[in-house]
Amino acid sequence: MTRTTEPSLIPRQPHVRRPRIAVGTDGTPWGDAALDWALRQAATQNASVDVFAAESSDDQAITRRLAAYPWLFSTVTVSPDSPVKSLLDASIDHDTLVIGYRGRRRGPFGVGRSVLPVVTESHCDTVVIRGETRAVQGEHRWITAALGGQHDELVIHRAVQFAVRTRSKLRLIHAAPLPGTHTVAVRTDPAEVLQRGYDLVRATASDLIPSLRLIRSQPHEAARACDRSDLLVIGPGGNPGTLSVITSSALHMAPCPVLVVKPL
Template sequence: MTAVTAETATVAASAQEPLERHRPRVAIGTDGSTWGDAALEWALRHAWLMNAGLRVYSAKTSDDNEIARRLDVYRWLHASVTTSEDTPEHTLLWASADTDLLVLGHHGHRTRQTLGLGHLVLPVVSAAECDTVVVRGEPRAVRGEHGWVTAAVGGQHDEIVVRRATEIATRYRDGLRLIHAWAPHGARSVESDEEPTDVLDRACDLVAQLMPTLTPSLQLVRSHPHEAVETCGRSDLLVLGPGGEPGNLSPITRTALYLAPCPVMVVHP
């Protein structure tokens, strides 16, 4: 790795602030494409709201002046820009081992795409060693203008999904929506003794423990889980788990990465 710019201007930490090693870390991969730039802007705003450090991994196709201009708007962030001679997939996965959140656009300059999803997205999200956000969706959602964070619950990673969504909604000062989809009658699904409403109640109880002043909106959707992605409009972020098998994303997660109307966060268990 070769650093091409040093840290931008930073604010002096007070004695009451936590040590630097406790600061959340965000990494963003950008190639200068439209969605690469959108991902960079999303990561900058998120790092600012979460009081996180930011490292930008820049491809050769990126415009260094444009990156510098965007960083200058957030000059108070602890931020750096790094280039790499490695492949984008290797660079991003390498970065994921040393960060808390990895951000990328849902496709870039290269034309090897499947149904509009860049060829790097599924391999990176599946193998990343941290949470990932894939920036996609309609412009208002990408800009964070709806004021809602949605957590999809009903899987084995509900606790971490709810924790992440609650923390982000609190920092963003957004509303929190908990959504659970259960299959219609006659659909092939795994049988469960748990009532669908119990899933939402358990998630709601966890929110109350984490942030008593935050009252989530509860939404029960009678559909296949992957179809519930279409109901997540007017949301700025959809948070969900990766699925039950390591390295193999669940159908609802894959569907969200392809079709969600907003950025998608896949938590790392």
């Protein structure tokens, strides 16, 4: 009797979408820092990197930086369009947009003129590279999440992702005015804000134990408190099309790169 064997079926491997990072660079030191930061982050998650370069950029400098990461899929596009239009168009089909906080054209208080419009209108998370050198290079191994807004869950989710990928510690901060200060009304118990954040972190990544820090100051001054941090993760505010005072202050004053999450 002949025995027949049914061929075994090889399970189909699920398609894993590669994260996509867009980065704007213009040949200035902060444009170069944005490209370096984007490439380092892409290497931690095997993401593709699409470089949107200004006509003033140094092509050879971009090529040298990309050559240091030969395993990453990358493209370079030079567009005659305005930086704001090019970057906002890029944000439509990317997961993260990375820009330097200052370019060739400075706006109010030293922030590049394109930064606030891009962060406000971006269709994806935006990282603005700023701060002291060690923070930009990711040497502190601390990620800070600023809580107290309506997008706290997304802020914590992004902060946990970065902390896990970079093997960093996580700090949750919440700013509350000093007793007797009436310029900003306190709507929730500050301790409850931090406790909810702590519980969410533990539910998301059980091996990650966050540090909690309550800052007694006006909320817009909290950006100064994320010293020795490699990244500040913050929400955009509660009014679509407008950045909150807290977020805008962080883009002007934070001593480290700032990630502004984009709610779905």
